[in-house]
Amino acid sequence: MKKELRLTGSGGQGLILAGIILAESVIKNGFNAVQSQSYGPEARGGASKSEVIISDNDINYPKVNSPDLLLCLTQKSFDKYAKNIKKKSILLVDSCVNIGDNIYTDFCYKIPIINTAKEKIGKQMVSNIVALGAIKELIEDIKDESLKQAILARVPQGSEELNIKAFNEGKMLIKNISK
Template identity: 45%
Template sequence: MKQLRLSGSGGQGLITAGIILAEAAIAEGKEAVQSQSYGPEARGGASKAEVIIDDKFIYHPKVVNPGVVLAMTQQAVDKYSADLAEGGLLIIDTDLVPNPPQGKKIISVPITKLSTEKLGRELFANIIALGLLVKITGVVSLDTIKAAVANRVPPHTVDKNMEALLIGYQAI
């Protein structure tokens, strides 16, 4: 069983990223459960999406000890990385997480900055993060995640999103 958590702030698109990851897992014939938690705010406020991938039916639908936590804000790191599994990996957005926690295996990538600099807008940060997650975890293949992204995003944004996915995939 693979347990992943994608966290940040409402509006960063991490729930969408979680859905795409789960859809990719299903496309590879696996079982997947995706869930989310957010506050009453329409935008902003800590938000998380969780994805569990397994070969058999997944009963308990929430992540217990995540193997990987992606955190796109300081608040998300503080709130959602404490239960990281032993040896688990924390992936952070370099610029948005000024105070990374001590004693954890961390990969720091300027995800949002890459989005702004290379694609002109910060809204591709979630897909860049997805590319990064897939590269690091190998939880689905690059081809599968490409198809899953193309399936989910608005048709006229497919090219830009493919670019974003590769930027993330090649970021480390």
């Protein structure tokens, strides 16, 4: 098993933290994982990318070439990275992203990640955790309990309940599509 995930958006959306949490959660389940990141020179609002490779074997190269899952929280990140995905990749985009007719995959999920964080949770800053809930539902090798543990180990003290609620809302976004 080998999965390559690329989480993209803008600085301040917590995607680097989300990538770290994903990597730590799968390591708890006995997989190997590597996480890398890049972001623009701006502290907030610049381009941001976090990549995670999960494997049950050694990982010889730490960069994602063609992701099995691509998350895009902004239009700019979609425009930049969507053309590099495979036909069988999972494309997960926020509902604010205009994908037009340029869908390069058979598996596209357009869901209100940012709006869910703002409206249902009351804090846009947990959009990354909402996204993790959705990703968990789409990648079967990611286990619910270990991902929750990794979230709780990384979020600020006092925000645990808020983040678990965000995680569960993200899972529901995908479950509601499947119905």
